[in-house]
Amino acid sequence: MSDLSRSIAGMNRSRLAVWSIVLAVILFLSVIILARGALVGARLDLTADRLFTLSPGTHKVLSKIDEPITLRLYFSSALGKELPGLSKYAGRVRDMIGEYVANSGGKIRLVEIDPVAFSDAEDEAVEFGLQGLPLDRTGEKVYFGLAGTNSTNEEEVISFFSPSREPYLEYDLTKVVYRLANPDRKVIGLMSWLPVRGFPGSMMARMSSMGRPWQLTAQLQQLFTVENVPTDADEIPKKIDILFVLHPADISDKTAYAIDQFMMRGGRAMIFVDPMAEIAQRLPGADGKFVSTSSDLAPIFKAWGLEYDKTKAVGDMLAAQRINAGSQANPVPLEYPPWLQLKKTNFASDDIITTEIDTMVMASAGALGFKAGAGLTFKPIVRASEQSMLIDAEDLKGRPDFINIHKNFKASGTRYALAARVTGETASAYPAGPPPAKDYLKADKDKKAGDKKDEGAEAAKAKAPDPAEMKKAEDRRAALAKAHLAKSKGPIHAVVFTDADMLRDEFWVRVQNLLGQTITIPVSDNMNLVTNALDNLTGSDELIGLRSRGVSVRPFTLVEDLTRKAELRLRAKERELQSRQEETERKLRQLQSPARGEGDRAILSPKQIKEINKFKGELLTIRKQLRDVQLGLREDIEKLEGRLWIYNIGLIPVLVALAAVILGLARTRRRRQRMETEARG
Numbered sequence: 001m002s003d004l005s006r007s008i009a010g011m012n013r014s015r016l017a018v019w020s021i022v023l024a025v026i027l028f029l030s031v032i033i034l035a036r037g038a039l040v041g042a043r044l045d046l047t048a049d050r051l052f053t054l055s056p057g058t059h060k061v062l063s064k065i066d067e068p069i070t071l072r073l074y075f076s077s078a079l080g081k082e083l084p085g086l087s088k089y090a091g092r093v094r095d096m097i098g099e100y101v102a103n104s105g106g107k108i109r110l111v112e113i114d115p116v117a118f119s120d121a122e123d124e125a126v127e128f129g130l131q132g133l134p135l136d137r138t139g140e141k142v143y144f145g146l147a148g149t150n151s152t153n154e155e156e157v158i159s160f161f162s163p164s165r166e167p168y169l170e171y172d173l174t175k176v177v178y179r180l181a182n183p184d185r186k187v188i189g190l191m192s193w194l195p196v197r198g199f200p201g202s203m204m205a206r207m208s209s210m211g212r213p214w215q216l217t218a219q220l221q222q223l224f225t226v227e228n229v230p231t232d233a234d235e236i237p238k239k240i241d242i243l244f245v246l247h248p249a250d251i252s253d254k255t256a257y258a259i260d261q262f263m264m265r266g267g268r269a270m271i272f273v274d275p276m277a278e279i280a281q282r283l284p285g286a287d288g289k290f291v292s293t294s295s296d297l298a299p300i301f302k303a304w305g306l307e308y309d310k311t312k313a314v315g316d317m318l319a320a321q322r323i324n325a326g327s328q329a330n331p332v333p334l335e336y337p338p339w340l341q342l343k344k345t346n347f348a349s350d351d352i353i354t355t356e357i358d359t360m361v362m363a364s365a366g367a368l369g370f371k372a373g374a375g376l377t378f379k380p381i382v383r384a385s386e387q388s389m390l391i392d393a394e395d396l397k398g399r400p401d402f403i404n405i406h407k408n409f410k411a412s413g414t415r416y417a418l419a420a421r422v423t424g425e426t427a428s429a430y431p432a433g434p435p436p437a438k439d440y441l442k443a444d445k446d447k448k449a450g451d452k453k454d455e456g457a458e459a460a461k462a463k464a465p466d467p468a469e470m471k472k473a474e475d476r477r478a479a480l481a482k483a484h485l486a487k488s489k490g491p492i493h494a495v496v497f498t499d500a501d502m503l504r505d506e507f508w509v510r511v512q513n514l515l516g517q518t519i520t521i522p523v524s525d526n527m528n529l530v531t532n533a534l535d536n537l538t539g540s541d542e543l544i545g546l547r548s549r550g551v552s553v554r555p556f557t558l559v560e561d562l563t564r565k566a567e568l569r570l571r572a573k574e575r576e577l578q579s580r581q582e583e584t585e586r587k588l589r590q591l592q593s594p595a596r597g598e599g600d601r602a603i604l605s606p607k608q609i610k611e612i613n614k615f616k617g618e619l620l621t622i623r624k625q626l627r628d629v630q631l632g633l634r635e636d637i638e639k640l641e642g643r644l645w646i647y648n649i650g651l652i653p654v655l656v657a658l659a660a661v662i663l664g665l666a667r668t669r670r671r672r673q674r675m676e677t678e679a680r681g
Helices: 003-038 056-063 077-082 084-102 120-128 163-181 201-211 215-223 253-264 298-304 402-407 455-462 467-482 526-537 541-545 557-591 606-680
Strands: 069-075 108-113 144-150 155-158 187-192 225-228 242-246 268-272 306-308 312-316 320-324 333-342 360-363 368-370 377-383 388-392 417-424 492-497 509-514 517-522
Touching (some): 003 606, 056 163, 069 077, 069 084, 069 120, 077 084, 084 108, 084 144, 084 163, 120 144, 215 225, 215 526, 242 253, 242 526, 253 268, 368 417, 492 526
Parallel strands (some): 187 225, 242 268, 268 492
Antiparallel strands (some): 306 368, 312 333, 312 388, 377 417, 417 492, 509 517
């Protein structure tokens, strides 16, 4: 082959290589464009904790949406500039809501709004109840929240997306969607053996402030429809969504059976039992008669596998409140173990209802255990520390022997459960059906408490019941037996607490009267925990089943190191300037407060005036430098962030493309060399 032929062949191969690269780039861009159009909605979640993959429970909630829902995400761009970390979290929230939109079948629409200060958008955010944070002293506020509405203009709001709640982001969003899809107010059935509604008439006057309604009922009525359920009820109305059982002291079999059957229908309940209800010593019960200080739901607890001894209370020396065990004249301060001041370490860190609960107060609470193999799931949500023991509830009645209880305390090393969540399917505590018909006889309304037990009363007690009344009782039992459920229709959900006193006003709130208005000031998180639990129980089974997720923040040690070095360098300069500013201001104050002359008039020499003007100028210069340094800190971080975006989004694809070009040129060169070698041969 001649030199000319080889040269032409080489030129053709070079053109072919160039055109191959051009065609490869065109093909690459074409694939991207086609994929962008054809794979809309397709997603691949490669995060370790599947952060952007919705739980099955959320998918079920989304599948049951009948009416369109609009989610308005308010995020102030000014907030993102001031706090870049929060801007990243806003991206996480935006992507998560995008998953809801993509999986809702067109039922959810997302609207993103930047509520610029003093704009109509800000007014709208305020009207929805979003929490505005002051950006500076100008009064400008920034927002990062969500307002959801449905076709009937019902509203659900997340006032502010706090990064600390990122593990619960899916739960919070799903709760908003569920409530908008199911806007009816839930009904709480309040069944209390304690006088939570106060005393009427003369009784109220006689008991003074102790007889007023508890703030518990006012708090519940703000969030739910509260219906009173009699403590002698033989059936729980079907309209009740959540049964709130408070201190079931000496509960009758027919009422326990009613609670059991409510749960068998797949019911939800909050139950407060107590081995030593201190309030029961001081006030009569809801019907005006004193009730037992201890309470239990023994048949139901046994069927659920719960172990609870109403004769024992938990003492915890680490959580013990400090009291005066002596007198006012001769005080004896000591820690009283049955009165508990619980902290963050006492609460389950991975349960929805205990998140953001910091403090809680309980008095003479009991201990919950669980029998393995019972079939239900038992999860403690509030626990004592290892420095706890069981104390006889009888020793806590009246005025206890505080000193001996403290002196005889010996820690058991066991973390007793003070409250727990119970879920799952179970069998009835009454497998044979309702209790005997005689339990359904109506009580004699004319019988008075404290009647003299003479011979006539004894005879009346022994007398057989009226046949007509007995027939009614038998018919009632037969009707209940016909509807009897031996097993739960679905999973039950219950949250059980072992203290009733924790709901008393003095344990969680201070009530004040201000200009005729009742002002409540919370002093513990007792009621927050109760409302969290009710809030959770009123959701669907899917919503209740949601648990905390992972977080999107992953530590990049190099980035953190670069940021830390930049911050340390600039912060050092900032501190130096602040120190100079403070010293200059101090000297300026000294010069502006000279010795007084005649007539108490300040006398300033020309030299002092010159010095004052000099320091004022220096102070202005320092303040400007300080602002520049503070601005530089933010700029350095933003530049670092920009470089990272370039490295991750731009540099890596360029390097891959460059490697492909180099590899292609190398192969072309090897082919040319091989052809030249063959030609020489």
